[in-house]
Amino acid sequence: MGIFDQIKEKLSHEFIDIIEWLDNTDDTIVHRFERYQNEIKNGAQLIVREGQTAVFINEGQLADVFVPGTYTLNTQNLPILATLKGWKYGFNSPFKAEVYFVNTHLFTDEKWGTKNPITLNDERFGLVEIRAFGTYAFKINDAGKFIIDIVGTDANFTNFEINEHLKSLIATRFTDTIGEANLPIELYAANTSELSETCLDVMQPEFNSVGISLEKFYIENVSMPEDLKKEIFEYSRIDKLDLDKLTKFKTAKAIEAAANNEGGTAGAGMGMGMGFVLAQQMGGTMMNPMVGQQQAMPVQNSPVAPPPMPVQVQYFYASNGQQAGPVTFDQLKVLFANRTVNKDSLVWKQGMANWIALKDVEELKAFLGGNTPPPLPGV
Numbered sequence: 001m002g003i004f005d006q007i008k009e010k011l012s013h014e015f016i017d018i019i020e021w022l023d024n025t026d027d028t029i030v031h032r033f034e035r036y037q038n039e040i041k042n043g044a045q046l047i048v049r050e051g052q053t054a055v056f057i058n059e060g061q062l063a064d065v066f067v068p069g070t071y072t073l074n075t076q077n078l079p080i081l082a083t084l085k086g087w088k089y090g091f092n093s094p095f096k097a098e099v100y101f102v103n104t105h106l107f108t109d110e111k112w113g114t115k116n117p118i119t120l121n122d123e124r125f126g127l128v129e130i131r132a133f134g135t136y137a138f139k140i141n142d143a144g145k146f147i148i149d150i151v152g153t154d155a156n157f158t159n160f161e162i163n164e165h166l167k168s169l170i171a172t173r174f175t176d177t178i179g180e181a182n183l184p185i186e187l188y189a190a191n192t193s194e195l196s197e198t199c200l201d202v203m204q205p206e207f208n209s210v211g212i213s214l215e216k217f218y219i220e221n222v223s224m225p226e227d228l229k230k231e232i233f234e235y236s237r238i239d240k241l242d243l244d245k246l247t248k249f250k251t252a253k254a255i256e257a258a259a260n261n262e263g264g265t266a267g268a269g270m271g272m273g274m275g276f277v278l279a280q281q282m283g284g285t286m287m288n289p290m291v292g293q294q295q296a297m298p299v300q301n302s303p304v305a306p307p308p309m310p311v312q313v314q315y316f317y318a319s320n321g322q323q324a325g326p327v328t329f330d331q332l333k334v335l336f337a338n339r340t341v342n343k344d345s346l347v348w349k350q351g352m353a354n355w356i357a358l359k360d361v362e363e364l365k366a367f368l369g370g371n372t373p374p375p376l377p378g379v
Contacts, residue, residue, distance in 0.1 A: 042093030
């Protein structure tokens, strides 16, 4: 290198200073611009590209912030730094300051999830556990606050470093929001869009407090144990069916199962009973083996009229603060079995002066189990 080249290079280092950052990564949020002895020359060029913000820090204090554009650095566009350094009429080159470039574009498809199950108290199923996961998107909306509160002196701050903090924040606020929603357990998975919007509104102020804007928040799935899921499906089916028809259907299935049990006396008796029912449905007709033709046999009317059918007691019950019913004893038993009502649920029937708890109604105590009969008289 000749002497003139050396002089030219020295002059260029002395009088030309360009401050810029070309991001070639996908995960860097903050990059500190490094230069020899951290010095900036008078009249240096600052280039801030779209999707960036430049922040000047002087001795640990936030100074000037620059949005996208090209700037010639002097006291006019460094008013805060000039005040901090006591510049009144200009400054002597060079001066020292830290320059941080903040990536302000949208960081998308960030993952979140509950590390541990969330315990909820459902009115019908008691204590239940659910898990959830999804994605979120964020960007830096206050570069100065973000550097002071989160980055500190980190020279190269990535989204991996902030994501652990954000995921913990999301899990905590998600748990609070889900608990306060107080929805029936099966509705959490069915209302992910509404819950996502609610969680976004709840979390946004806390993100803003450190200079971050939570742009999108999605709940992709809410899961629960398989045994609970099956119980909810069964309850849903029962809730949609006519309870009286359901009781008759299950009774018929039980009779059919007993009739198929050929090895037991009870099965034989059931089979005979079903035979009698079928005979009655045939309307008293039978095959005469002598002539090979079907002849109608007259049905003899019973000389004694049967007694009137007993009237079933009808019960009303309270569910979710609403009156429901009336239902029969058997139907109420089914409701107790699938936890629509419990021992403390209020019930009422004709003849009662007031609503009382199910456990205090004598004939309904059988639902609770564990009843012990009184001792035999004279024993």
